[in-house]
Amino acid sequence: DQQVKQNSPSLSVQEGRISILNCDYTNSMFDYFLWYKKYPAEGPTFLISISSIKDKNEDGRFTVFLNKSAKHLSLHIVPSQPGDSAVYFCAASVETSGSRLTFGEGTQLTVNP
Amino acid sequence: NAGVTQTPKFQVLKTGQSMTLQCAQDMNHEYMSWYRQDPGMGLRLIHYSVGAGITDQGEVPNGYNVSRSTTEDFPLRLLSAAPSQTSVYFCASSRGQGINSPLHFGNGTRLTVT
Numbered sequence: 001d002q003q004v005k006q007n008s009p010s011l012s013v014q015e016g017r018i019s020i021l022n023c024d025y026t027n028s029m030f031d032y033f034l035w036y037k038k039y040p041a042e043g044p045t046f047l048i049s050i051s052s053i054k055d056k057n058e059d060g061r062f063t064v065f066l067n068k069s070a071k072h073l074s075l076h077i078v079p080s081q082p083g084d085s086a087v088y089f090c091a092a093s094v095e096t097s098g099s100r101l102t103f104g105e106g107t108q109l110t111v112n113p
Numbered sequence: 114n115a116g117v118t119q120t121p122k123f124q125v126l127k128t129g130q131s132m133t134l135q136c137a138q139d140m141n142h143e144y145m146s147w148y149r150q151d152p153g154m155g156l157r158l159i160h161y162s163v164g165a166g167i168t169d170q171g172e173v174p175n176g177y178n179v180s181r182s183t184t185e186d187f188p189l190r191l192l193s194a195a196p197s198q199t200s201v202y203f204c205a206s207s208r209g210q211g212i213n214s215p216l217h218f219g220n221g222t223r224l225t226v227t
Contacts, residue, residue, distance in 0.1 A: 004155070032212045043117070043203050043218030044156070051212050089155060099144050099210045100171065103155035 003027045004092050006104035014112055019077040021107050023090030026071065030092040034101070035064060035075045038087045047088075048075070051095075080111045115139050119204050119219035126194040126226045134189040134222050136204030144207045145187040146171070146216070147179065149200040156203065162187055163210070194226045 158171030
């Protein structure tokens with residue numbers, strides 16, 4: 001039972017354009033969501049997070065949107081850069097369970113120069 | 114600052130062999146955990162620890178043991194390796210738990226069981 005799903009295994013965009021990565025979840029108890037970025041042969045690195053009390057969080061070129069009624073979140077990268085090419089994982093947690101994260105399958109983003 | 118260090122980077126085992134994957138962090142983090150990453154399945158939690166002497170099971174604990182005798186180290190033991198344990202293993206740590214304490218991951222151990 002995949003509680004966090006990233007339905008697009010891959011996404012390709014042009015440099016300078018917007019990248020939109022999507023994530024859906026089924027567990028209504030999740031109240032804390034994160035995005036991690038992963039380069040080959042490295043571990044995931046934390047990118048941005050959002051609490052369920054918010055619907056948007058920005059950090060530079062990265063913005064995460066949360067739609068609780070649809071159980072959907074998205075990561076927007078504007079403008080996209082070739083160095084953003086990586087696998088992006090969506091993750092979710094119940095705040096009271098601490099750092100026990102449930103991850104999606106990941107989306108490979110390729111930003112073409 | 115080394116962060117989270119995992120050894121070895123690669124390992125090949127035969128079915129039935131045992132081994133320990135090492136994980137050490139130098140950030141004085143209380144929380145540590147082990148995940149495995151398999152193709153098309155994301156990362157799944159194996160075991161975690163909220164502090165020295167305290168461990169608990171995650172989503173996929175079968176076939177793995179852990180212990181936490183110090184704050185710094187959190188080894189993962191495979192007592193009798195099986196081909197289903199072929200995976201990439203990531204250790205992670207965080208200062209605390211929750212939204213203000215994101216996990217820091219090591220670079221992984223790629224394990225193949227033949």
